[in-house]
Amino acid sequence: MTAPHAFWLAGREATGEETFDVTNSWDGRLVGTVSVPTEAQVEEAVAAAHAVRDTFAATPAHVRAAALDHVSRRLAERTEEIAQLISAENGKPIKWARGEVGRAVSVFRFAAEEARRFNAGEAQRLDTDAGGTGRLALTRRFPRGTVLGIAPFNFPLNLSAHKVAPAIAVGTPIILKPAPATPISSLILGELLAETDLPAGSWSVLPVPNDRMPALVQDERLPVISFTGSGPVGWSILDSVPRKHVTLELGGNGAAVVLADWSSEADLDWAAQRIATFSNYQGGQSCISVQRVIADASVYDRLLPKVVAAVEAQVTGDPSDATTDVGPLVSEDAAKRVESWVDEAVAAGAKLLTGGKREGATYAPTVLADVPAGVTIACEEVFGPVLTITKADGEEAAFAAVNDSPYGLQAGVFTHDLQTAFRAHRALEVGGVVIGDVPSYRADQMPYGGAKQSGVGREGVRWAMDDYTYERVLVMTGLDL
Secondary structure, three states: OOOOEOEEEOOEEEOOOEEEEEEOOOOOOEEEEEEEOOHHHHHHHHHHHHHHHHHHHOOOHHHHHHHHHHHHHHHHHOHHHHHHHHHHHHOOOHHHHHHHHHHHHHHHHHHHHHHHHOOOOEEEEOOOOHHHOOOEEEEEEEEOOOEEEEOOOOOOOHHHHHHHHHHHHHOOOEEEEOOOOOOHHHHHHHHHHOOOOOOOOOEEEOOOOHHHHHHHHHOOOOOEEEEEOOHHHHHHHHHHOOOOEEEEEOOOOOEEEEOOOOOOHHHHHHHHHHHHHHHHHHHHOOOOOOOEEEEEHHHHHHHHHHHHHHHHOOOEOOOOOOOOOEOOOOOHHHHHHHHHHHHHHHHOOOEEEEOOOEEOOEEOOEEEEOOOOOOHHHHOOOOOOEEEEEEEOOHHHHHHHHHOOOEEOEEEEEOOOHHHHHHHHHHOOOOEEEEOOOOOOOOOOOOEOOEEOOEEOOEOHHHHHHHOEEEEEEEEOOOOO
16 A cells, blocks of 8 residues: 655654545545644644744845745646546646646746845835935835735645745745645655755645634734635635735636627637637636626627637546546535536526536536526636627626626637727726636636625735835934945
């Protein structure tokens, strides 16, 4: 029998008294057994992080940058191994898993670059008023304190990287709690961090069960919380610790708008292919997957069959097969929930154009039209391979439809018109607007986050570094300026 995966306690391997199994949602096989830290071990990790915070903050930039560069290189060297692991524990098709590792490589590289130039300071003359004669202000940023990073299952490596890499870059300790369904990717990340010269205690990877998370959230030694996951859990965290600095990257129900000027056959073919691909990639388990298509009435009838055909061309099957586009959801329960939402919509009068079938944890890529406004799938994030398509009379109506949602993460607008692009940027109540493509595009160095119920704060390496720190002003007096 293979030994359980150890966790990482203050930079060293450790095992607890209990374990849990990680299984593959495609075939049910055992992916690995993971050791669970005891309460005493969690306390040791938090205490170590708290104790090292000043030392870590004073670590030279080149030390932190070198560690980040090392992790980036090692991830690249182990890409195939880690991608196979992500696919096994997550159910993600291997081609998307390889892409996730590649993104994590970039995240650590970006963080290394930012660490080298971060916090140079900004000087400001204060003698613009007589009372400031001879005074100069120098503003730099300093860590808010140890970060509790809570990662989700859908991008178990890259979204862990988005919490860990910025923390290292600014010199603040981090306790990473991976999702119980997909902890092994984060534990591999711990292996690579352990190869660096980072101070002991500056990082831990603790696969504690969700029912023990509230104690970590409440711990006053963890003043910064970065959470990616479901809305109910995220908002409950924020409500429970209103005096902490909390970043929430929550859900969405991403809309792709196809406007009247996106009207050639080539235009519509491109839009249909992108919509089909990114409503179904990761099994639709992405916060910025395409859930809603809003098409101008002038192109709707031509676009609709193209979207349906492109969705039907998506290859569903074994995630380990390089030809597979759509694998299983993370669990059979997740697929059953998607099934119930689609069934509810159809019973209320929605037209099922393709899909609508479940087999175990796999749900077929699905397209719905004429979805009634009040059903769950019209209002909430489906987090599955399902999209709805509706008709809009003109740009204003289309943008209003995008905004008619409690969520606001990202939106895609298919238009060739520059003025329309700027109007979309102004009008749409989302954290990001993507022109000429679906809302599912994310570059890991750009600011990323939402409005309304999609969360607060921003990720993206430099923006997370700002989020983990605060400005502190140094005023120097008696200078001959």
